[in-house]
Amino acid sequence: MSLFPAENRNAEFNALRLKIRRFFEFQAGPTDAADLADETISRVAARLAGGGEIESADPYYYFRGFAVNVLREYRRQQPRTVSLDDVERSAAVPVAPNPLELAVERENRAENERRLECLRKTLAELPPENRELFLDYHQPRAGTREAGRLALAERLGIDVTALRNRITRLRKKIEQLILECLGKM
Structure with missing residues (x-):
């Protein structure tokens, strides 16, 4: 049994791929969305080739289940650190004190x-x-x-x-x- 009807196979597949890609664009950003969508499709194809079946009427939900797992793995692999260059740039930007906050702080200090x-x-x-x-x-x-x-x-x-x-x-x-x-x- 084929995943999509023969007459619309390409159009249906491309629409599904686009939905999965949009899911990743929203969740992970546009830079890696296409690669993550392709990885999801590859995993679903491997599962189906191994005898798995899609029981849902809309195959998107089956693909999305795989996409969630691919997204988890992707997030685990992302670095959780901030570059020192970014820290230095953000620290170098002087922030002018707010005169109103300074006045309130002086008043509070005097009251204390x-x-x-x-x-x-x-x-x-x-x-x-x-x-x-x-x-x-x-x-x-x-x-x-x-x-x-x-x-x-x-x-x-x-x-x-x-x-x-x-x-x-x-x-x-x-x-x-x-x-x-x-x-x-």
Whole structure:
């Protein structure tokens, strides 16, 4: 049995080849599309010569199944690196800073510095035991954060939930004092 009717064999084959080629142009780009389409047709021909059959009414779907596999192989073979020449060219293009972004960045930096200064003042005004508790609770330690907080709770003779409650109340007080400080600045 022939793949295409005898009266239109060439036209049907060329239309199918064009469809497969367009598939590859879309998926892999125009440079290798013709070669990939030919490879797909060769594989289908080998399968059919080996006794395979096309069960679909439209042979394109059978060919497309092979085309997907050919495309996967093609993509695996493509280099995944970028040429150093391309990197050097792209790095050599200076990008002018956006004046608006620079102004916003300066403003954000100034606001953060004001907040940090207010935090320092607020912590300095706290009673020493509250300041030490707050700083110990937020101090980064080797190991897990929870293990450090558990050790802090044990040192104070309270459970972790009570420690969290104390820190929450202290944090709210510190936040309020910082907002008052920012209002004065």
